[in-house]
Amino acid sequence: MIRFTLVCDSGHSFESWFPSGSAYDEQAARGFVTCPICESGRVTKAPMAPAVARTDRDRRPAAEPASLPAPPSPPPTAPMPMPMLAEPERRLRALFKAVREHVVSTSEHVGDRFAEEARAIHYGDAEGRPIYGEATPHEARELAEEGIEVMPLPLSPDDRN
Template sequence: MIRYSLVCEAGHGFESWFPSADSFDAQAARGLVTCPVCDSARVAKGLMAPNLARTDRARAPVPAEAAPVPAPSPSALPMVAEPERRLRAMLRAVREQVAASAEHVGARFPEEARKIHYGEGKERAIYGQASPEEARALIDEGIDVAPLPVMPDDRN
C-alpha cells in the first residue's frame, strides 16, 4: 500500500491510499480519484516526505497502557479555507431556512408544485425531490423552482 498526498485543481489537499503507484495512475485517469471537498476529479500528487525506516537502531517499545491520541476536531483541520467555510455556512443556513419555513412533500414535489401553480392546491412554500427531467418540465410550464444546495457533507 502507498499513501499519496493529493491536491485538486482548487488547491484542496487530502490523502488517499492505493495498492500501488500504477493503481493510482489508472484510477486517476478514469476520474475515480476525487477531492472530498469539491468533488473535482482533476487531482495531482502533492509534495510528500518519504517515510523511511531506520535500521541502525532498535525501536523503542510501545507501552501497553499508552493513552489513545484523540482525533483533531474538524475546526482544527486546515482542509477547508475560511472563505469556503463561510460559504458552506451560508448554504447550510439557506437549507435550514427552507426546511423551517416550507413543507417537505418528498417525491410528490412535481405534483404539488403543479397543483399550487394551477390553483388546485393550497398556496404554500414546499420543497422535495424531483428528477432533472421533472424539474425541466416544471420550468417549461412556467412554474418557478430552484434547487437546494447540496453540501459536500451530504454525500458522505
C-alpha cells in the same frame, strides 16, 4: 567551497560557506558578512580544526561491517491540524447550510410528489405554501418550461457522508 565557523561580537556562533578563504576576507572587509541572529557586522572566524584527508591508509574499500542494530526511531509526533477548507469556502458552506435549514424549517416536505404539488400550487388547484421535495431532472425541466419557478436546494456536505 570552504565552510567557516564564525562568531560575532555578541558571541553568536554560526557557519557560512565561501568560495575560498580570500573570498571570506574580501566580503568581511566590505561589511557583507553579518550575524544572522543580531545582524552585527563585527564577525570573526572561530578556531577550527581543518578536515585533512589521510594518505597513510590502504585505499582498498573496507569490508562490510557486521549488521548493526537499527537506530531507534523517533517517537511519533501528533500531526498538526490543517484546515481542510479555506475561509471563503467555509463561509460559502455555512451560507448553504443556513439556506437549507431555513427552507427545511419553514416549508412542507412533499417528497417525490414535488413536481405534481408545485403544478397544483401554480395552477391554483392547491393551497399556496412553501414546499420542498425531490424531482427528477426531467420533471424540473418540464416545470421550468411551464413557467413554474423552482430551484434546487443546496445539499449540505454532511448529507453525503
